[in-house]
Amino acid sequence: MLEIKNLHVTVEDKEILKGIDLTIMPGEIHAVMGPNGSGKSTLAYIMTGREGYEVTEGEVLYQGRDLLAMAPEERAAEGVFLAFQYPVEIPGVPNTTFLKEAVNAQRRHRGEDELDAMQFLKVVRQKVKELGIADEMLKRAVNVGFSGGEKKRNEMLQMALLEPRLAVLDETDSGLDIDALKAVADGVNALRAPDRSMLVITHYQRLLDYIVPDKVHVLAGGRIVRSGGKDLARELERTGYAEFATVAA
Amino acid sequence: MTTAGAQPFVEQYGALKGALPGVGLPWLAELREAGLARFASLGLPTPRDESWKYTNLRPLEKVAFGTPNGEAVSIDRLPSLLPAGASENRLVFVNGHYRADLSTLKSLREGVEIGSLAASLERSPETVAEYLGQIAPAGGAAGEQPGEQPLLALNTALSGDGLMLRLGRGAKVKTPIEVIFIGAATEQALAYHPRNLIVLEPESQAVVIEHHVSLGGGATFANSATEIELGDGALLHHYKMQAEGPETFHVSTVHARVGRDAHYDSFGMSLGSRLSRNEVSVRLNGQGANCHLNGAYMVRGKQHCDTTTLVEHLVPRTSCREVFKGVLDDEARAVFQGRIVVHPDAQQSDGHQLSKAMLLSERAEIDIKPELEIYADDVKCSHGATAGDLDHDALFYLRSRGLPERPARRLLIEAFLTESIEAIAAEDLCPAFLASIADWLKTD
Ligand SMILES: Nc1ncnc2c1ncn2[C@@H]1O[C@H](COP(=O)(O)OP(=O)(O)OP(=O)(O)O)[C@@H](O)[C@H]1O
Numbered sequence: 001m002l003e004i005k006n007l008h009v010t011v012e013d014k015e016i017l018k019g020i021d022l023t024i025m026p027g028e029i030h031a032v033m034g035p036n037g038s039g040k041s042t043l044a045y046i047m048t049g050r051e052g053y054e055v056t057e058g059e060v061l062y063q064g065r066d067l068l069a070m071a072p073e074e075r076a077a078e079g080v081f082l083a084f085q086y087p088v089e090i091p092g093v094p095n096t097t098f099l100k101e102a103v104n105a106q107r108r109h110r111g112e113d114e115l116d117a118m119q120f121l122k123v124v125r126q127k128v129k130e131l132g133i134a135d136e137m138l139k140r141a142v143n144v145g146f147s148g149g150e151k152k153r154n155e156m157l158q159m160a161l162l163e164p165r166l167a168v169l170d171e172t173d174s175g176l177d178i179d180a181l182k183a184v185a186d187g188v189n190a191l192r193a194p195d196r197s198m199l200v201i202t203h204y205q206r207l208l209d210y211i212v213p214d215k216v217h218v219l220a221g222g223r224i225v226r227s228g229g230k231d232l233a234r235e236l237e238r239t240g241y242a243e244f245a246t247v248a249a
Numbered sequence: 250m251t252t253a254g255a256q257p258f259v260e261q262y263g264a265l266k267g268a269l270p271g272v273g274l275p276w277l278a279e280l281r282e283a284g285l286a287r288f289a290s291l292g293l294p295t296p297r298d299e300s301w302k303y304t305n306l307r308p309l310e311k312v313a314f315g316t317p318n319g320e321a322v323s324i325d326r327l328p329s330l331l332p333a334g335a336s337e338n339r340l341v342f343v344n345g346h347y348r349a350d351l352s353t354l355k356s357l358r359e360g361v362e363i364g365s366l367a368a369s370l371e372r373s374p375e376t377v378a379e380y381l382g383q384i385a386p387a388g389g390a391a392g393e394q395p396g397e398q399p400l401l402a403l404n405t406a407l408s409g410d411g412l413m414l415r416l417g418r419g420a421k422v423k424t425p426i427e428v429i430f431i432g433a434a435t436e437q438a439l440a441y442h443p444r445n446l447i448v449l450e451p452e453s454q455a456v457v458i459e460h461h462v463s464l465g466g467g468a469t470f471a472n473s474a475t476e477i478e479l480g481d482g483a484l485l486h487h488y489k490m491q492a493e494g495p496e497t498f499h500v501s502t503v504h505a506r507v508g509r510d511a512h513y514d515s516f517g518m519s520l521g522s523r524l525s526r527n528e529v530s531v532r533l534n535g536q537g538a539n540c541h542l543n544g545a546y547m548v549r550g551k552q553h554c555d556t557t558t559l560v561e562h563l564v565p566r567t568s569c570r571e572v573f574k575g576v577l578d579d580e581a582r583a584v585f586q587g588r589i590v591v592h593p594d595a596q597q598s599d600g601h602q603l604s605k606a607m608l609l610s611e612r613a614e615i616d617i618k619p620e621l622e623i624y625a626d627d628v629k630c631s632h633g634a635t636a637g638d639l640d641h642d643a644l645f646y647l648r649s650r651g652l653p654e655r656p657a658r659r660l661l662i663e664a665f666l667t668e669s670i671e672a673i674a675a676e677d678l679c680p681a682f683l684a685s686i687a688d689w690l691k692t693d
């Protein structure tokens with residue numbers, strides 16, 4: 001599904017990622033943990049095509065294709081989705097309009113018929129109910145005035161509607177109360193499928209109790225310094241990242 | 250001494266004066282002569298004039314404008330902003346001449362006068378005389394001067410026809426009064442000078458929609474002037490769509506006097522003309538008087554769009570809110586000059602002003618000049634201005650969800666402008682404004 005090979009990335013002449021190797025097979029869920037500022041969000045943005053990041057070495061293959069050569073919208077339509085650590089507010093654009101535009105843009109790209117207003121509303125109502133989102137959030141402008149937790153739920157709503165092949169969740173669990181955390185985990189688990197992969201960035205073992213990963217990686221100082229099974233998360237919770245400080249330096 | 254740029258217009262006055270509305274009325278002839286004398290001595294504004302520093306009329310001076318000969322231009326389809334049946338009163342002016350054949354007026358009732366100014370000058374000149382040139386003094390006829398406005402003086406000299414609306418005490422006209430101004434020119438460039446008078450006596454209410462469009466693709470100069478008197482407790486919603494062709498010049502001067510607890514609510518959308526200037530002066534005259542001056546503009550190419558406002562708080566507890574939003578592409582330029590004057594007596598006044606511009610191209614430019622002159626101590630006044638590109642984070646967010654760049658940009662621009670339409674009270678009008686935004690974005 002995803003193959004990252006020796007990826008080096010600089011931001012404003014500062015090297016942030018210093019040679020990442022990571023392979024995710026179809027159906028797998030990988031967790032990435034690591035200290036603040038270690039480059040986790042940078043990795044997420046590089047995969048979705050945000051401007052301002054320069055790849056100085058290495059490559060990223062998605063379903064065998066050069067992901068880095070694709071425009072952000074193309075990646076999205078091909079099934080790559082990022083749940084943002086800090087979802088963006090868009091004043092003046094109603095959430096429903098945004099969701100419908102997104103769904104239909106991707107359908108167009110894939111040569112499928114667009115959903116009309118009625119069809120879309122039916123789908124969105126169902127998902128909203130499953131995720132425990134208030135209907136009223138659909139009418140408001142995208143993320144404007146949403147609480148931290150509401151923003152994260154809105155990311156999950158988008159993921160549920162867009163049904164990506166590769167979902168990257170950047171700290172979707174941060175700032176969630178326990179019910180919201182469960183709702184997010186249920187949303188993720190509902191999407192689990194043999195042909196769908198996920199990269200879950202988190203600081204907390206707690207999320208991984210609900211979304212059990214196949215592999216856990218520690219990103220520190222721009223490198224993956226350790227990889228292991230789901231138990232690695234529990235161990236990190238106890239020991240912290242102190243031991244990796246030297247490895248990364 | 251007549252300045253060079255003014256000379257052709259002065260000559261036009263000589264040729265036209267026998268055919269202008271209200272001919273034969275001595276007081277009006279006096280008013281016109283005074284306007285002409287004033288215009289002749291001031292000349293066309295130049296960037297040396299403080300209030301014209303950023304808007305240069307040289308391109309206008311270079312065009313040889315003729316005067317419309319009143320010949321009936323055939324109009325196939327009226328460019329109405331309202332759905333059929335939404336308005337009972339529609340007035341159509343072509344090159345400054347009233348077209349009864351295209352207009353619809355509901356039979357008038359007691360206390361409601363809606364029609365053309367020329368008709369009122371024939372029927373009841375004394376009521377017109379009470380206000381015309383008095384709210385917007387340009388010929389030195391009245392005491393207080395709002396500053397030098399040569400183009401208003403020119404309008405006073407040459408003013409053609411326009412809307413006359415007078416509502417008696419307590420009269421309420423529920424459906425919008427639509428006034429369509431069509432500039433129709435082909436090879437011969439034409440100048441015309443619409444003049445509107447709106448008098449709302451205490452507690453009366455109206456909605457007026459001005460729609461300015463072009464036909465024929467030729468160059469026109471529409472030099473419009475509007476005087477508005479709002480009695481105590483009166484309410485006027487005043488909407489305007491300025492969508493004239495790319496070869497046109499549009500200058501509009503509005504003067505409004507707002508009485509005790511009266512409300513003047515104005516919103517203008519500008520997307521037409523190579524050069525447009527909308528100048529609004531409001532005198533908040535009675536306690537509790539309130540105004541909203543809002544606007545949106547969309548310009549591209551080499552278009553130039555000037556918004557100039559003056560709000561005078563003359564008595565206590567007066568308030569005003571101004572929000573102007575614009576989108577500029579290519580080499581377009583915008584000007585926003587907003588002056589707020591709080592006079593010494595006007596305690597507990599409230600004045601807020603905001604200009605937000607979205608610059609889509611590096612060559613687009615906006616000049617912003619806010620001026621607050623506050624002579625009272627217990628007031629709340631503020632101004633703010635922003636100018637910048639689209640929000641890059643929002644753009645990336647949309648693209649990361651699959652929206653290609655162009656539709657994503659359009660969605661953001663549309664959202665930016667749409668916000669300013671949400672405050673429009675005449676619901677029937679909103680679809681037309683929204684459609685104009687969508688159309689503008691489509692022709693990008
Ligand atoms: N646009 C930028 N300009 C300058 N530095 C940047 C920029 N973006 C990221 N960085 C730097 O890159 C480093 C990695 O940032 P990144 O956001 O990827 O960290 P992270 O692992 O996601 O951290 P956190 O756990 O706090 O979310 C940080 O030192 C950050 O300051």
Ligand SMILES: [Mg+2]
Nearest residue numbers: 040041042085
């Ligand atoms: Mg991060």
